[in-house]
Amino acid sequence: MSTETAEVQSQEQEVVKEAVPKEPLFSAKNKRLLTDPLDDDNPITVQVLGICSALAITVQVQQAVVMSLAVVFVMLFGNMIISSLRNSIPSRIRIIVQLVVVASLVILVNEILKAFLPDISEKLSVFVGLIITNCIIMGRFEAFAMGNKIFPSALDGIGNAMGYAWILVAVAVVREIFGSGAISFPGVGQIKFIPASFFEAGYMNNNLMILPPMALITVGVIIWIQRSRNQKLIEEN
Amino acid sequence: MEAVNIFVKSIFIDNMIFAYFLGMCSYLAVSKTVKTAVGLGAAVIFVLGITVPINYLLENFVLKEGALEWLDPSLASIDLSFLSFIMFIAVIASMVQLVEMIVEKFAPALYGALGIFLPLIAVNCSILGGALFMQDRQYTNIGDATVFGLGSGVGWFLAIVAIAAIREKIRYSNVPAPLRGLGITFIITGLMGIGFMAFMGIEL
Numbered sequence: 001m002s003t004e005t006a007e008v009q010s011q012e013q014e015v016v017k018e019a020v021p022k023e024p025l026f027s028a029k030n031k032r033l034l035t036d037p038l039d040d041d042n043p044i045t046v047q048v049l050g051i052c053s054a055l056a057i058t059v060q061v062q063q064a065v066v067m068s069l070a071v072v073f074v075m076l077f078g079n080m081i082i083s084s085l086r087n088s089i090p091s092r093i094r095i096i097v098q099l100v101v102v103a104s105l106v107i108l109v110n111e112i113l114k115a116f117l118p119d120i121s122e123k124l125s126v127f128v129g130l131i132i133t134n135c136i137i138m139g140r141f142e143a144f145a146m147g148n149k150i151f152p153s154a155l156d157g158i159g160n161a162m163g164y165a166w167i168l169v170a171v172a173v174v175r176e177i178f179g180s181g182a183i184s185f186p187g188v189g190q191i192k193f194i195p196a197s198f199f200e201a202g203y204m205n206n207n208l209m210i211l212p213p214m215a216l217i218t219v220g221v222i223i224w225i226q227r228s229r230n231q232k233l234i235e236e237n
Numbered sequence: 238m239e240a241v242n243i244f245v246k247s248i249f250i251d252n253m254i255f256a257y258f259l260g261m262c263s264y265l266a267v268s269k270t271v272k273t274a275v276g277l278g279a280a281v282i283f284v285l286g287i288t289v290p291i292n293y294l295l296e297n298f299v300l301k302e303g304a305l306e307w308l309d310p311s312l313a314s315i316d317l318s319f320l321s322f323i324m325f326i327a328v329i330a331s332m333v334q335l336v337e338m339i340v341e342k343f344a345p346a347l348y349g350a351l352g353i354f355l356p357l358i359a360v361n362c363s364i365l366g367g368a369l370f371m372q373d374r375q376y377t378n379i380g381d382a383t384v385f386g387l388g389s390g391v392g393w394f395l396a397i398v399a400i401a402a403i404r405e406k407i408r409y410s411n412v413p414a415p416l417r418g419l420g421i422t423f424i425i426t427g428l429m430g431i432g433f434m435a436f437m438g439i440e441l
Contacts (some may be wrong), residue, residue, distance in 0.1 A: 048419060051261035052362040095359065096330055103323040111319060126369035129322050133362045135262040212256055213430030220416070220423030227415035235418030 033155040037163035039230065043136045044167045045223045046233060050136035053127050054168050055215040061183050064172035066113070066120050067127065068165035072158065074105045074131055075140065079157035082145040089146075098141045099132065106131045136164055171218045179209035240384045243376075247388030250437055251370075253363045254396035255430035260363030264397050265422060274401035275394075276347045277358075280336060282390030284358055285367050288332050289386025292325050292368040293379050300324060325368040326359075333359040363393050400426060 043049045053071075057063045081101050082089075089097050110128045113121040121128070131137070140160050145153040176183050181194040194203065208214055227233045253259045260281070267277045298304055302316035337356060341348045358364060367389050376382045403425055412421050 045419070048265050049262060051265065052258045052366075055258040055261070095356065096327075099326050099330060099359070100323065103326050107319060107322055110322070126366060126373055129369050130259070130362050130366060132322055132326055133360045133365045135360060135362075138360050208431075211431075211434065212258065213427040213434070215258070216423050216427035216430060220420050220427065223420040223423065224413070224416050227420065231415075234414050 030152060030155055033152055034159040034162075037156075037159040038166065039163075039226070040233070042163045042167065042226075043139075043160050044164060044219070045226055047136075047139065049139045050134045050164055051219075053130055053134055054164065054171070055212070055219065057124060057127050058168060058172040058175055058215050058218075059179070059210055060123075061169060061172045061176050062185065063120060063123055064168045066117065067124060068161070068168050070106075070109045070113070070128060071131060071134065071136070071164055072161040073109060074102060075137055075157040075161040076154055077157075078102055078105055078137055079140060079145045079153040080150055082141045083148060083150045083153035086146050086148075094146070095138075098138060102132050102137055136160055167219070167222065170222060171215060174218050175209045175214060178206050179214075181205050240381060243381055244384050244388040245439065247385050248392040248395065249433060250439065251389075252392040252396060252433055253366065253389050254393060254426070255433040257366060259366035260361045260393055263358070263361050264393075264400070264426075265419065268397055268401040268404055268422070271398060271401045271405060274397045278390075278394030278397045280340070280358060281361065281363060281393050282387065284329070284332055284336055284364055285386040285390035285393075286383065287386075288325075288329050288364060289367050289371050289389075290379050290383045291328050291332070293371055293376070293382035295324055295328065296321065296372055321369075321372060325365060329364050329368070330359045333364075363389065396429070399429065 037043055041047065044051060044054050050071075053067060057067050078101055082098060085097070085101075106129065109131070110121070113124070113128060140156060144156045148156070173183065177193045181199075182190040182192040184190045194205075250256070254261065254264055263277060268274050296304070298307060300317045300321050302318065303313045305312035305315050305317075333356065336358070337348075367386055370389075371382050371385060374385075376385060400422065404422065407421065407425075416424070
């Protein structure tokens with residue numbers, strides 16, 4: 001341990017000697033901002049934020065991917081805007097300021113989706129609007145962007161949005177494969193994952209997977225797997 | 238009869254939690270004891286019951302295409318619906334502020350118990366979700382919209398109280414360690430959702 005910390009310190013000193021502005025762009029600390037939310041500090045399975053949309057739009061991989069991109073966009077720019085405004089926002093009205101920033105970004109996303117991906121926009125219906133109240137975004141504003149510089153905030157935004165995205169896509173993949181037997185991609189068409197011989201042998205798609213309750217159970221199982229691999233996340237009760 | 242139908246439908250069939258997963262964050266976080274769950278559930282019913290009709294009026298007299306006609310016939314072609322997100326959330330945020338002040342004044346114990354979650358009702362997806370579904374489904378009059386808001390609130394209330402009661406009991410069970418807490422709550426909610434699907438297709 002001590003040698004390690006000494007090494008880290010010496011590395012940091014070297015960096016300072018090179019007169020790079022305080023810390024390098026991708027220091028260990030900044031890298032952690034990107035990688036932590038993927039597993040140890042995942043917004044969905046550990047911080048319990050942003051569950052609503054994560055479950056509702058995971059019937060199809062396509063929708064999940066579009067939703068994830070929308071959240072990455074809103075999260076990145078929202079964190080950067082809030083972080084750059086952080087010294088001029090009075091703390092009493094900060095919630096309203098944050099909501100206005102998110103709402104404007106979401107309106108932007110919604111209009112873009114309506115213009116270029118009308119089908120998916122139709123399917124996502126109210127859930128694009130609900131990005132405004134996605135707790136991940138408000139939670140990261142409060143917990144991170146209000147107290148940190150713009151660049152780390154941007155990394156934190158991308159990290160958390162990606163942590164959200166991979167759970168979303170994982171749940172969608174499971175649900176679409178077992179629910180429809182194939183995953184449909186725009187432009188490519190359907191790619192079958194369950195061979196036709198299975199169906200001839202009497203295999204049937206599990207229609208329950210398409211229904212809402214199975215999203216919850218799938219997430220529950222993902223949490224189970226994650227926590228049995230990563231023992232330090234286990235709760236007392 | 239239409240109103241009763243909407244009420245029952247929004248409680249059981251289109252349940253905010255089991256069918257749309259709205260308001261899951263506070264649902265998972267505040268459902269450790271029945272007492273706080275009841276408090277938060279009541280607050281959600283109240284806020285939904287107020288904000289949905291207000292947003293209905295806003296939608297029909299300001300935002301919708303041609304909604305400004307009552308002001309002046311020349312405004313009939315204006316469509317402000319792209320502003321609906323920001324207007325709805327502003328109404329919700331101010332209403333939540335009001336509820337917070339009322340609860341703090343009249344029920345300080347509840348205020349203490351709800352703690353941070355009261356202001357967070359503003360970002361509870363079920364409230365904005367209620368407003369957006371109201372917009373999406375185009376209810377014909379304000380009565381229906383109010384009934385829808387109250388019904389959604391009651392459905393949310395039932396869900397959170399039920400899960401809180403189950404979680405109080407499950408503390409005495411031997412749940413596999415990695416599933417404890419969050420994991421098992423998800424799975425139970427899923428099973429409850431399957432139970433609620435029994436109401437599907439009911440028409441009054």
